[in-house]
Amino acid sequence: MSATMMDEPKAPLSLEDLDARLRAARAQESTKDPERSRTGDAGSGMGLGFRVATELVAGIAVGTLIGFALDSWLGTRPVLMVVFLFLGAAAGVMNVYRAAKGLDDSVGLGQAQRRKDRSNGS
Amino acid sequence: MANPVEQFRIEPLVPLEIGGVNVSFTNSALFMVVSICLVTAFLTLSVRGRALVPGRWQSMAEVMYEFVANMIRDNVGSKGRKYFPFIFTLFMFVLFGNLIGMVPYTFTYTSHIIVTFGLAIVVFVGVTIIGFMHHGLHYFRMFFPHGAPLATAVILVPIELISYCSRPFSLAIRLFANMTVGHIILKVMAGFVVALGVFGILPMAFLGGVTLLEFGIALLQAYVFTILSCIYLHDAIHMH
Numbered sequence: 001m002s003a004t005m006m007d008e009p010k011a012p013l014s015l016e017d018l019d020a021r022l023r024a025a026r027a028q029e030s031t032k033d034p035e036r037s038r039t040g041d042a043g044s045g046m047g048l049g050f051r052v053a054t055e056l057v058a059g060i061a062v063g064t065l066i067g068f069a070l071d072s073w074l075g076t077r078p079v080l081m082v083v084f085l086f087l088g089a090a091a092g093v094m095n096v097y098r099a100a101k102g103l104d105d106s107v108g109l110g111q112a113q114r115r116k117d118r119s120n121g122s
Numbered sequence: 123m124a125n126p127v128e129q130f131r132i133e134p135l136v137p138l139e140i141g142g143v144n145v146s147f148t149n150s151a152l153f154m155v156v157s158i159c160l161v162t163a164f165l166t167l168s169v170r171g172r173a174l175v176p177g178r179w180q181s182m183a184e185v186m187y188e189f190v191a192n193m194i195r196d197n198v199g200s201k202g203r204k205y206f207p208f209i210f211t212l213f214m215f216v217l218f219g220n221l222i223g224m225v226p227y228t229f230t231y232t233s234h235i236i237v238t239f240g241l242a243i244v245v246f247v248g249v250t251i252i253g254f255m256h257h258g259l260h261y262f263r264m265f266f267p268h269g270a271p272l273a274t275a276v277i278l279v280p281i282e283l284i285s286y287c288s289r290p291f292s293l294a295i296r297l298f299a300n301m302t303v304g305h306i307i308l309k310v311m312a313g314f315v316v317a318l319g320v321f322g323i324l325p326m327a328f329l330g331g332v333t334l335l336e337f338g339i340a341l342l343q344a345y346v347f348t349i350l351s352c353i354y355l356h357d358a359i360h361m362h
Binding site: 015047050051053054055057058059061062063066084087088090091092094095 | 174277280281282284285287288291292295296299300342346
């Protein structure tokens with residue numbers, strides 16, 4: 001980055017001058033784009049596809065795992081596993097919905113939706 | 123034709139067993155050590171001159187540093203600054219693992235789900251502990267959306283909880299799947315080059331494109347892994 005700018009100044013500039021210019025450039029950069037979207041790899045279609053697939057699989061797998069663990073702990077073999085399988089599927093679909101809608105990855109669907117609305121409205 | 127998944131086989135180089143647990147030094151471990159040595163050498167040697175106007179190597183190291191520092195500043199905020207060493211280490215480890223894997227005859231340790239899952243679970247457990255440290259038991263509140271009827275808590279809380287627990291899995295699977303799929307595609311295409319004889323020039327050209335794409339994916343996935351860790355950290359610290 002800084003190597004590309006080396007060709008322009010011929011006379012040796014003072015360091016204070018350089019520092020001031022750097023600070024001005026940084027300030028400009030930080031005000032330029034304050035509300036950027038915080039979604040990981042939503043840029044490429046392949047990335048989004050991968051994301052949807054992994055979210056679905058991970059949701060169902062984690063739900064089933066939790067159900068299985070609770071079952072073997074409480075001794076209610078198939079019941080909780082089935083319940084948590086569906087809850088896990090719901091969680092997976094919810095995550096896919098968020099990925100498709102371009103919401104951020106933080107916890108809480110309602111809050112993510114509201115944040116998106118707020119950033120679009122303002 | 124060579125088996126396309128043979129490249130992922132783990133081979134013990136120094137067989138070792140402690141207390142009945144197999145802790146052999148494998149080819150996977152070897153390349154982890156190699157990548158750590160490369161990262162350390164790259165970062166220490168490149169900034170050895172401490173030049174005010176950086177040379178080629180030093181500006182590469184500075185670009186890496188600034189990239190991660192900006193990522194933390196934009197996604198976590200100023201409170202995330204003290205987690206910089208961890209995030210930077212994570213980024214460099216994944217990045218060099220992905221890139222070393224692009225060199226022929228090497229082993230890609232990020233193509234094993236246990237490695238990526240190990241990294242992801244460290245992030246997950248660490249972020250959860252940080253969340254509880256900052257907010258105490260209030261941290262549980264984020265599993266229930268504000269303003270929703272209380273009766274829906276029975277179904278909403280488990281769903282949000284599962285969604286939260288699925289983070290390390292989706293983080294691990296995304297990195298692992300991208301690396302594994304890419305390497306299998308390369309191997310299968312390379313097999314076609316040999317099998318087709320003269321017409322092998324077609325898959326050969328395709329292979330060149332895919333190799334470039336794989337370099338892109340190696341960089342992108344290291345970025346994705348790190349930025350998602352940053353976003354999770356932001357959640358734990360700020361909790362909205």
